[in-house]
Amino acid sequence: MTKIICVSGDSFTHEYLQKPEDRWSTHIGATHNIAMGGAGNDRIFNSTIKFLNETTPDTLIIGWSSTARGSLYHNSGSRVIVAPHRCFDEHTGEDYDDIKKFYYSNLHNDFVNFENVLNYMIFIQEYCKSKGIKLLYFRSVMDEQIDQQSLMKISESAFMSRDNPEITKQGIKHNSNKLTKLINKLDKDIWIKEFWYSMKEHIDNNYPGQMKGPAHALPINAVKEWGEIVKSCL
């Protein structure tokens, strides 16, 4: 019986700029590709849990995206991808500049998005463990590093009292510790190649200068190689 392999993520998994036969998801024999170019982690998480409510795959592979992105719904009932380079309707492709402007002025927060994605990673990890689903993670364009200094930097945007510099310093430390605790809960063994490994960095390092434009047109050889790396983890 064919194994059900589901892949979820953003353009690095959707690969809409590649011919279907050139996509790494095709190369590994994915039966379901629920990724969407431009997607943020809220969208990735929501479409993944919806998929898991319908189907129990043998393998689930998730490429986590940039925390600079958001996800909203449109009152027409469709989903809106919100990214710094573009905000558009998933179904119609229509651009929504009003929504983008509001999101980045009033809703977006780096700490919230990073804390949320860590919670999503842990929750799906535990769900898959309890259901016997083989789970693999990688980073696509998520550029956060997880050393102490980087976590302190992200924590500067957390909600906290800023009454005086000492309280703010304690708040940053407290929030950085929250992130560290969440990171410690991540299962390092389910990551492709190594913990926190990034497909984008892999391609940048091995195929320098060959990734083009905000839509991340990926070099065919790089995609093929990524497919081989993923295959070796299956």
Added chain:
Amino acid sequence: MPIVVNGCSFTHEFHLDKENRWTTKIGAIENLAIGGGSNERIFHTTIEYLNHTTPDVLIIGWTNPERFMLSHSNGSRVAVTPALAFNEQSGEKHDVHRKFYYKYCHNQFVNFENTLHYMIHLQEYCKSKQIKLLYFNSFFTKVDDTYLTGLARNAFMSREDEDIERMGIQANTDVLRKLIQKLDASIWIKELWYSMEEHCKKFPLHDDVHPGTEGSNDWAELVKKYL
């Protein structure tokens, strides 16, 4: 037996003294609910909790899908309801968030479909983790065919002509029906979709129209039977 509860004002019961709340009477050790909370908030705060603690019992009072949750650029959470949007941490009103949400983002079909997915996902998660899970409906409308068809009219679909639109409504009603069929009726207090508001209406209401002490006490007795 650690019991955790989540929901909206019907579970938060900020209007009652702590000793009179149904959650206190059943011995809940943690109350994650907040008045004005949405199903979005209920789901997300529940998974955050489950990521660090495995309770013996989890009780969720799902709320009206008209509500939503937005983040604020200062890192806090905004509870968005048709009447009011406020900051969960500071209590500050955020009318600009409310206006934005209902003008651009609100869709009844989306919110109800998402709520069903949240219910199903937590149900399956708790089953696999052997957490006893109980659901109830705080106060939203009775879920019948008329309600589902009404929601499905708002779903994203082609509306090129009447026939196509009619088929779209039918298909989306079926989407909701199929999701409802996945709900485990046996984890609902009393019966599927049973509502605390309905249950408590025979008792005097508090000034703010929530169940008063007597109603809340009676609800606690009912919940206890399921523990």
